[in-house]
Amino acid sequence: MIVPLPRFKPLWMFLGILLLPWVIEGLLGRGWVRILDFALLSVLLAVGLNIVVGYAGLLDLGFIAFFGVGAYAYALLASPQFGLHWPLWAILPTGVLVAAGFGVALGWPTLGLRGDYLAIVTMGFGEIIRVFLNNLTAPVNITNGPQGITMIDALHLGNWSFARPHRVLGIPLPALVGTYYLFLLFVLLALFLSRRLEYSRIGRAWMAIREDEIAAASMGLDTRRLKLLAYALGAVFGGVAGGLFAGFQGFVSPESFTLQESVMILCMVVLGGMGNLRGVVAGALLLAFLPEVLRPLGGWQQHWFHRVLIDPSTLRLLLFGITLVVLMRWRPEGLLPSRARAREWHTS
Amino acid sequence: MSLLEAKGISKHFGGVQALQNVSLTVEPASIVGLIGPNGAGKTTFFNVLTGVYVPDEGTLTFAGQPLPAGQPHRVARAGLVRTFQNIRVFPQMSVLENVMVGFHGRTHSGLLGAWFNGPAVRREEREIREGAQELLKWVGLQEMARRVASTLSYGAQRRLEIARALATGPRLLALDEPVAGMNGAERGHMAELILRIRAAGIALLVIEHDVRWIAQLCERITVLDHGQRLAEGTSAEIQANPQVIEAYLGHGSHG
Numbered sequence: 001m002i003v004p005l006p007r008f009k010p011l012w013m014f015l016g017i018l019l020l021p022w023v024i025e026g027l028l029g030r031g032w033v034r035i036l037d038f039a040l041l042s043v044l045l046a047v048g049l050n051i052v053v054g055y056a057g058l059l060d061l062g063f064i065a066f067f068g069v070g071a072y073a074y075a076l077l078a079s080p081q082f083g084l085h086w087p088l089w090a091i092l093p094t095g096v097l098v099a100a101g102f103g104v105a106l107g108w109p110t111l112g113l114r115g116d117y118l119a120i121v122t123m124g125f126g127e128i129i130r131v132f133l134n135n136l137t138a139p140v141n142i143t144n145g146p147q148g149i150t151m152i153d154a155l156h157l158g159n160w161s162f163a164r165p166h167r168v169l170g171i172p173l174p175a176l177v178g179t180y181y182l183f184l185l186f187v188l189l190a191l192f193l194s195r196r197l198e199y200s201r202i203g204r205a206w207m208a209i210r211e212d213e214i215a216a217a218s219m220g221l222d223t224r225r226l227k228l229l230a231y232a233l234g235a236v237f238g239g240v241a242g243g244l245f246a247g248f249q250g251f252v253s254p255e256s257f258t259l260q261e262s263v264m265i266l267c268m269v270v271l272g273g274m275g276n277l278r279g280v281v282a283g284a285l286l287l288a289f290l291p292e293v294l295r296p297l298g299g300w301q302q303h304w305f306h307r308v309l310i311d312p313s314t315l316r317l318l319l320f321g322i323t324l325v326v327l328m329r330w331r332p333e334g335l336l337p338s339r340a341r342a343r344e345w346h347t348s
Numbered sequence: 349m350s351l352l353e354a355k356g357i358s359k360h361f362g363g364v365q366a367l368q369n370v371s372l373t374v375e376p377a378s379i380v381g382l383i384g385p386n387g388a389g390k391t392t393f394f395n396v397l398t399g400v401y402v403p404d405e406g407t408l409t410f411a412g413q414p415l416p417a418g419q420p421h422r423v424a425r426a427g428l429v430r431t432f433q434n435i436r437v438f439p440q441m442s443v444l445e446n447v448m449v450g451f452h453g454r455t456h457s458g459l460l461g462a463w464f465n466g467p468a469v470r471r472e473e474r475e476i477r478e479g480a481q482e483l484l485k486w487v488g489l490q491e492m493a494r495r496v497a498s499t500l501s502y503g504a505q506r507r508l509e510i511a512r513a514l515a516t517g518p519r520l521l522a523l524d525e526p527v528a529g530m531n532g533a534e535r536g537h538m539a540e541l542i543l544r545i546r547a548a549g550i551a552l553l554v555i556e557h558d559v560r561w562i563a564q565l566c567e568r569i570t571v572l573d574h575g576q577r578l579a580e581g582t583s584a585e586i587q588a589n590p591q592v593i594e595a596y597l598g599h600g601s602h603g
Contacts, residue, residue, distance in 0.1 A: 193463055200462030201455055201473070204441075208449040211438035218398060218432075220424035220453025220516050229459070 021180040032292075033176040037248065039288035040183035041241045046268040046284035047190045047277065048237025053266065054275035054338070055203060056230035057210025058110075059119045061262050062126020065106070066099050066235040068133060068257035070242025072143060073098050075252045078153035081144065085153055091243060099239025100232040102129075107231030111224050114213070126262050133254040148253025155182065155247035162248075179248060186244065190237055191277055197233075198277070206230060271327055273334030282335050294319055349412060351376045351551050352397075352428070352520055357406035359396055366392045367575045370406075374520060379542065379552045381562040381583075384572035385595060390555045391433055393572065394524055397553075398430045399423040411519065425453045427519035431509040431526065433555070439498035443489060446497050446508055447480035450515025483511040487541060503534045510541065514550075521545060522553045527561060539565055559596070563587055571595070 024032045049063045073095040077086045086094075106125045110118055136143040143149070154163030162182055166173045197203045205226050208216040217223045246252045264287060272283020297319075298312035310318075327335070352374040359367040367389045374380045382390050395401045397408065399420040408415040416422040423429075438446050455476060461469040484490045487507040492500060497508060506526055513521055526542070527535045535558075542552055542565055556562040562569065563583035571578040571586060573595045579586060586592055 196462050196465060197459075200465075200469075201452060201457050201476070202459060202462055204445060204449055205452050207441060207445075208438050208452075211440060212436050214400070214420075215432065215436035215438065216449070217420040218400075218424055218430055218436075219450050219512060220421050220429070221449070222421045233459075 017184065021177045025174070025177070030174070030176060033174070033180065035289065035292050037176060037179050037183055039285055040180065040187050041245050041248075042265070042268060042288040043187050043281055043284040044183070044190055044241040044244075045238055045265050046272070046280045047187070047194055048234045048241065049265050050269050050275065050277070050280045051194060051197070051206075051237070052230050052234035053269055054280065055198065055210070056206040056227060058227060058230060059115065059122070060231075060234070061119045061123035061259070061266065062106070062129070063122075063234065063238060063265055064257045064259075064262040065126040065129035066102060066238030067242040067245065067261070068129055068252075068254070069102050069235075070095050070099050070239030071246040071252045071256070072133060072149070072242075073239065074243035074246040075149040075152050076142070078247070079149050080151055081149050088155060088157055088247070092240065095239050095243045096236050099235040099242075102239075103232040103235025104228050106235075107228050111227060123259060123262070126257075126259060130254050130257050133257065143254075146254060148251055148255075150251040152246050152250050152252065154250065155179065155244065163250075183244060186240060190240075191281070194277055202226070202229070267324060271324065271334055273337035275338035276334070276336055279334050279336030279338070286335070290320060290323065291316060350374065350409075351411060352553070353407075353409040354393075354397065355407045355409075357393065357396055357408070358404045359392060359401060360404060365575050367396065367403075370572065370575070370577050372570050372577075372580075374551050374553055375567075376519070377546060377549050377551050378568070379546055379554065379566045381566035381569035382553060382555045382572065383557065383559055383562060383569060383586075384578070386557075387574075388572040389575040390572055391524060392575075394430060394522055394555065397423075397522065398428060421453070424516055424518075427517070428522065429513045429516045429518040429520075430522040431506070431513055431524055433524040433528065435502070435505045435509060437497040437500075437505050437508050437512070439496075441497055442493070443484065443495050443497055443500065443508055444477070444480055444493040447483050447511050447515050448476050450483075450512040451476045451479060454517055480511075480515060483514055486514075486544075487511045488537075503530055503537075506530075506538070507541070510545075514545070518550060520551045520553060522555075524555045525557065526554065527556065527558065535561055559587065 021033050021036060024036055045063070045067060049060065052058050052060045052063070074091055076082060077084050077091050077094065110121050113121055133143045134146055137145045154161050156162060160166070162179045163175050165175050166178060205216070205221050208219070208221060209223050209226060213223055268283040268287045269280055271287065272281065273279025294316045297315050298308050301308050301310070301312070350373040354370065354372045357367055357370045370389070370393060372380070372382070382393065384390050392401070396403045399416060399418055399422065402418040408417070410426055410428055413426065415426060415428065438449065455472050457469040457472050481490065481493060484493055487510055489504060489507055489511065492504065497505065500508060510521070510523070527538050530538065539561070542554065546552055554562060554565065563586070566583055568581065569583055569586045570580045571592050578595055579589050579592050581589070
């Protein structure tokens with residue numbers, strides 16, 4: 001076998017993934033299924049960014065821009081804003097093309113940059129997109145400014161709306177669980193495509209560029225094209241996640257696409273283990289759930305000290321930060337690193 | 349027809365004239381030496397040749413075609429490929445993967461190929477893998493195929509760089525100080541490898557400090573000093589050339 005296929009998961013794991021939302025709903029309540037749905041979008045984003053940062057080694061601090069582009073593409077094509085109500089199957093390919101276009105357009109000027117410089121420029125691009133979303137209101141009101149776009153059509157395929165509960169074979173299927181399966185499908189597809197790339201001629205070329213760009217070019221690799229391809233693909237994954245996000249949430253506004261979100265996704269990739277898909281998935285799930293787990297801090301303080309000593313949201317960020325520092329101190333290569341990353345940290 | 353013809357190459361960086369009117373030709377399947385003291389401009393010349401730098405003046409013709417200036421990947425695909433003075437293997441990739449990367453420019457499967465992974469793509473991958481293994485055997489690294497490149501010894505990394513360069517299917521292999529830091533036995537192995545590469549029909553351009561080592565290999569030698577061509581000739585001519593001796597040893601010192 002030349003290209004290793006994704007390792008066949010044992011049946012129980014597959015069943016576990018299928019039953020997960022039911023278990024969570026039973027044990028923790030419906031709110032956590034919603035959090036789970038959002039976590040899957042985070043996974044999709046992290047898998048996309050992993051192509052850019054993990055495979056091709058391009059430090060991108062503005063990745064959330066593509067999430068924003070995808071979200072607004074969906075919002076504009078399926079909301080009263082322009083009176084358009086395209087179906088999902090038409091929005092998706094359009095969104096893919098738009099996101100890829102943005103990936104290439106924003107990647108192009110950075111081709112000659114490396115490391116810190118690349119990070120700063122991509123960060124700038126991320127902010128530019130957000131500022132545009134905030135201000136594209138005149139002469140034609142496109143984005144509706146800071147108020148964002150509301151009443152976006154729910155995700156639906158034909159007559160099947162993912163915003164409504166259904167009954168399948170007599171079993172009631174809550175809307176959030178249906179959405180979970182839809183998002184899961186996208187995540188699995190993204191993982192499959194990513195995995196196939198990793199072990200291909202293209203993936204090998206990306207890794208060579210990551211390791212030594214000059215040597216890679218000297219061996220006949222068209223580094224400009226390969227880097228643009230990585231940007232475009234990452235942007236597509238991010239854009240699809242954005243479209244799903246818009247349809248799921250029903251409204252979008254620029255404040256969902258701040259630098260902090262870009263940093264968060266980068267943290268997911270780095271913390272999980274750059275370049276290794278299992279690690280990236282683990283990192284994304286961990287960082288998506290951690291803030292939610294820490295949410296009831298105010299209540300705990302009340303319980304233990306009979307008053308709230310520290311503002312819960314501040315404390316939450318503090319604990320979150322401490323967790324990141326501790327993890328990076330003891331496992332700088334990430335939770336589940338790729339072979340190469342583990343070696344980098346432990347051979348020298 | 350000469351394989352490589354560099355005519356009147358000049359290159360300056362700010363006020364520093366790194367190369368001035370340097371010409372050099374390489375015949376097919378020959379070995380040409382490029383020597384000179386430190387800072388003579390040898391590596392700069394390599395960088396101009398392989399598209400890392402764009403020359404200020406001069407023309408580069410390779411197999412009758414002009415070499416694309418400033419585009420290293422196109423130079424490599426045209427059949428002129430190099431190694432580096434400060435070894436540049438892909439450190440965290442396996443030895444085999446390093447060589448497999450060399451096949452990139454000669455193979456074609458793209459994004460859709462990777463995703464669908466059809467029979468043509470799988471065949472190409474298999475050919476790349478077998479070709480890489482073949483080359484590793486050729487340079488004597490077949491036992492190390494699965495090792496991480498950075499864990500190889502210095503001499504082995506140089507061999508790996510050569511195997512990777514050969515994977516691109518070159519007609520001219522340019523080696524930048526291939527025996528720097530090597531002992532006598534290793535130098536002998538490298539000389540033997542270079543002769544085998546030439547026997548396979550590939551021309552070589554070799555930068556080296558050690559005049560005696562290179563004289564035993566090369567048909568012709570070009571000497572650079574202070575960015576200019578000081579001399580050109582057969583090994584014997586160069587070794588007897590008083591100007592060359594002076595450039596290496598300095599004025600009137602050892603006679």
